[in-house]
Amino acid sequence: MTGSSSKNANVVAERLRSWDPKAVVEVLEFRGETTIVVPRELLRATAERCRENADLRYNLLTDATCVDRFPAEPRFEMNYHLVSIPRREKVRLRVWLGGDDPVVDSLVPVWPGANWLEREVFDLFGIRFLGHPDLRRILLPDDWEGHPLRRDYPVEGYRDVPNTGELFKKSSTP
Amino acid sequence: MTTVETAVGTAKTMVLNMGPQHPSTHGVLRILLELDGETVVKAIPDLGYLHTGIEKSCEDKTYSQVITLTDRMDYLNPLGNNLVYCLGVEKLLGLEVPKRAQYIRVMMVELQRISSHLVWLGTHAIDLGAMSVFLYCFREREEILKIFELFTGQRMMTSYIRIGGLALDPPAGWRQPVERFLKMMPSRVDEYETLLTENRIWIGRTKGIGYISPEDAIALSMTGPTLRAAGVAYDNRKVFPYSSYEEFNFDVPTRTESDCYARYLVRVAEMRESLKIIRQAFDKIANEGPIRTEAPGIIPPQREKMKTEMEALIYHFKIFTEGFSPAPGEVFVTVESPRGELGCFIASDGSPKPLRVHFRGPSYINLQALPKLIEGQLISDVIACIGTIDIVLGEVDR
Numbered sequence: 001m002t003g004s005s006s007k008n009a010n011v012v013a014e015r016l017r018s019w020d021p022k023a024v025v026e027v028l029e030f031r032g033e034t035t036i037v038v039p040r041e042l043l044r045a046t047a048e049r050c051r052e053n054a055d056l057r058y059n060l061l062t063d064a065t066c067v068d069r070f071p072a073e074p075r076f077e078m079n080y081h082l083v084s085i086p087r088r089e090k091v092r093l094r095v096w097l098g099g100d101d102p103v104v105d106s107l108v109p110v111w112p113g114a115n116w117l118e119r120e121v122f123d124l125f126g127i128r129f130l131g132h133p134d135l136r137r138i139l140l141p142d143d144w145e146g147h148p149l150r151r152d153y154p155v156e157g158y159r160d161v162p163n164t165g166e167l168f169k170k171s172s173t174p
Numbered sequence: 175m176t177t178v179e180t181a182v183g184t185a186k187t188m189v190l191n192m193g194p195q196h197p198s199t200h201g202v203l204r205i206l207l208e209l210d211g212e213t214v215v216k217a218i219p220d221l222g223y224l225h226t227g228i229e230k231s232c233e234d235k236t237y238s239q240v241i242t243l244t245d246r247m248d249y250l251n252p253l254g255n256n257l258v259y260c261l262g263v264e265k266l267l268g269l270e271v272p273k274r275a276q277y278i279r280v281m282m283v284e285l286q287r288i289s290s291h292l293v294w295l296g297t298h299a300i301d302l303g304a305m306s307v308f309l310y311c312f313r314e315r316e317e318i319l320k321i322f323e324l325f326t327g328q329r330m331m332t333s334y335i336r337i338g339g340l341a342l343d344p345p346a347g348w349r350q351p352v353e354r355f356l357k358m359m360p361s362r363v364d365e366y367e368t369l370l371t372e373n374r375i376w377i378g379r380t381k382g383i384g385y386i387s388p389e390d391a392i393a394l395s396m397t398g399p400t401l402r403a404a405g406v407a408y409d410n411r412k413v414f415p416y417s418s419y420e421e422f423n424f425d426v427p428t429r430t431e432s433d434c435y436a437r438y439l440v441r442v443a444e445m446r447e448s449l450k451i452i453r454q455a456f457d458k459i460a461n462e463g464p465i466r467t468e469a470p471g472i473i474p475p476q477r478e479k480m481k482t483e484m485e486a487l488i489y490h491f492k493i494f495t496e497g498f499s500p501a502p503g504e505v506f507v508t509v510e511s512p513r514g515e516l517g518c519f520i521a522s523d524g525s526p527k528p529l530r531v532h533f534r535g536p537s538y539i540n541l542q543a544l545p546k547l548i549e550g551q552l553i554s555d556v557i558a559c560i561g562t563i564d565i566v567l568g569e570v571d572r
Contacts (some may be wrong), residue, residue, distance in 0.1 A: 030503040031265050059392050060408075063506065063534040067521045080517065081506050081534075085392070085408050092506065113395025116542045124229075139222040139571060148230055149530075155234050 008089045009034035014055055016046060024051070028094075032107035035092045037078075043095050044105040044131075049109060050082055050093070058082035058091065064118060066125045072152040074098040076127060095128060124149035125128035151174065186361035187215055190553075194223050198301040198557040201567025205544070205556070212552050224571035232531035236265050236497030238337060240531060244260075247533060248569035250290040253282050253322075254511045257337035260532075261416055262507045262518040263337045266500045267472060274463040275339040276418045281335065281352075281455035282325065283509075284448040288359070289318040291441050295366060298438075298561035302379045307369050311498040314362050317355050324348060331511040338473040339466030349456070356453055363445055370438070378501040380434035384547040388432065394543045398514025398536050399440045400563060402492075404432035410510040417509075421458075422451050434562040441564075472498045497526035513537050513564050535569040 004025040009027055016023045025048050028035040036044045050058040076097040083090050096103055106129035107114040116130045119138040126147035129135060137144065138166060146153055193204035202223035208216040228247060232240045239264060244255040264271060273278075281327055296311035319329040324345055326334040334341050370376045386396070388404040401408055409426040411419040428441035429436035474493050475486035502524040508517040514536030521530040540563045545557045 030410075033269065033505060035504070060397075062508070062515060062531070063394050063517050063519065064395075064518055065530075065532040067530045067535075068505070069523075069529075079504070081519070085406065086201075086415070088413050090414070090506075106310070111395065112393050113539065113542065116538065117395075120538075139225040143224070148227060149235075153230075155230060155489075164226055 008091070010037075012036060012091050012117060014049070014056055014057060016049060019049055019053075020045075033090070033092065035094050037094045037096070040095050040097065040104055043093070044107060047080070047082075047093065047107050047110045050091070057082065057086050058084045058089075060085055061073050061113050061117075062090075064114055065066065065106070065122065066127060066149070067120045068149065068151045070099070076102050077127065078104060078121070078127065098121060102127040103130060104128075106135075108132055121146070126150065181455075182484070186210055187296075193554070194220075196561060199298060199491045200560070200565060201569070201570075203541075203560070203567055205560075207553065208452070209553060212554075214551055214553060214556060216547050217548050219540070219541060219544055221352055221567070222571055224567050225388045226572065228572045232245070232528055234370075234527065236526050237528060238493070238497060239450075240528065241336065242331070242333050245333055245548050246534075246568065246572055248511065248516070248566045249330060249534065250293055252330060252332050252565050253279075253286045253335060253513050254509060254516060255328075255533075256333060257389070257417065258507060258509045258516050258533075259510075259520075260335050261509065262505055262520045263500070265505045265507055266309040266503065266520055266522055267469070267498075269327055269338050269467055269469055269472070271339055271467055272464045273418065274460050275465045275467075275492075277455045277458045277485060278340060278344065278419050278465065279335055279432070280419065280422065281452050282322075282457065282559060283317050284393055284451045285321060285355075287448045287512045288445050288550070291445050292318075294441065294512070294561075294564045298558075298564075299370065299376075301557050301561045302376070304370065306374065309364060310362070310369070312501040314359065315323050317351075317358070321348075321351050321355065323427055324454070336466070338469060339464070341494075343465050344459075352452070356456065357448065358492065359449055360446070363442065365516060369441060371442075373463065377435060379558055380438060383432075383555045384550065385431075385433050386543060386547055390546060391432070391543065395539050396514070396543050398511070398540065398564075399437055399444065400514065400540055400543075402426065402428045403436040403440045405430040410508050410515055414508060416507070422454050424450050434558050437562045449526070499524055499526050506532070509566065511536055513566070513569075514540055531570075533572060535572060537563075537565040537567070538572075542572055 013024050013027045023042050026037040045149040050056050060083040062083050065079055067077040069075050072097040078095045121127050122135055123137040123139055187208050187210045188541040190209055192207055193199045202219040206218040209216050212570040233275055245252040247255055292315045296308035299307035324328050325444045326332040344406045346499045388406050391401050391404045407426045407428050411469050412426055424447045427440050429440055471489050475489055478492045479486040500522045503521055506519045508515050516533030516536055518530040523529040548556045
């Protein structure tokens, strides 16, 4: 299994490099999974290449999600999981985004299925997707403050939790 | 929240708010429908009513503690959720699970698939006005839940599949109820088919309704029976086998009509295929053998060892207090849930708690195609289309 995956990694990296040498920053292998790190400016073009190229044919965008590596910089790591149904192969595209400017091109023009995946990441991580047709919060209410899946967002949230000690004092002193 | 203004229509159309408390939405899904007479012009789904922040909670738990949270996402498929998460952690750790445990996992997950399809069939039929099918389906589902209770002690929130294997050995005498179920079920599936497959009302309500082309379905990232009813034989059990599925003989049912009726036929055929898999797994499961892999410091030691050996006691204590720390890295594993491709992405930073756990819920992503299915159709078909995608809102909102 590992053998076929590293062979696949070579195919993907080679095809992408022969198209644009700048498209592949790094190729990572971990537990038989291939990750191709792509520069932010070239993400949409690379994704299009992955879908259209006759040797790659990654026609299904199965997942897109983010990892926050706060306090490291660049802190956000966008991961796109692609599947080629005809070739029975998977690959992961990765883009690094800085905390002061978390903006990346939307992949909705390439895969319409990216719509809700990107809205979820926008909602929970606050990453903006350029060219997204409908970038609104999806799981949380529109007036929610902050982006809960960021590592610097406390698990309990920012809202004031009633202090039970205070409440007790108030109720016991008339 | 999506306000009515976002869907405001022209002078000719009106906006109808459907849900969140609508019985046919199977939970709390709200849809804004812009209608021209009885025809849907535009549909905007609005979700998040059941959002519980499971992914955030995972970051504050050790790897083993997350398992109980996974039960609560897709509550019709808790064993499948346990499985995908455990496969992810096992891949992160590079663990190999004993064959016996793998076969038991397959058997349980396939029973779960049948029970989930039964709930789907019963509720979908109720939505379309066929009341009695529901009673038949729940009669058999009850038998499956009894088997789960026997194996795991729980009917729904099983937490049975654990990192490196299973929580418990199958109980003594487990073969009789499973055998009885395997004997009974094929004729019961025939029974549902007699009620529905050639039923004129059923055909009238589902045939030609909710069409989506295979190209659109793939572009919208749809998976599972909905995609297979469009003629694409994409099933994770065949394409990326896990848990020894490559050793089992079964077919992937597909249709090409891609309407609600085709999706019904695919799911019924899948129940029959699942029965085949359960039968094979039933024969493969040895009476004796390990159900958990040996990995000191990661997998809890056996009870007797823990009571008698010093080192095992130390490991036991360490696993349940601080947990274990996988090497830094990311994995993404997928399994075929009853609803489609269920994925789990785990990122580790080398600490005992996961840096990030993300679930790719098939309900969430398939639901995104709902506007495509219902725009241009009649309002009564909206109900058929919601039912046919088979969503579980617990998984949509997580």
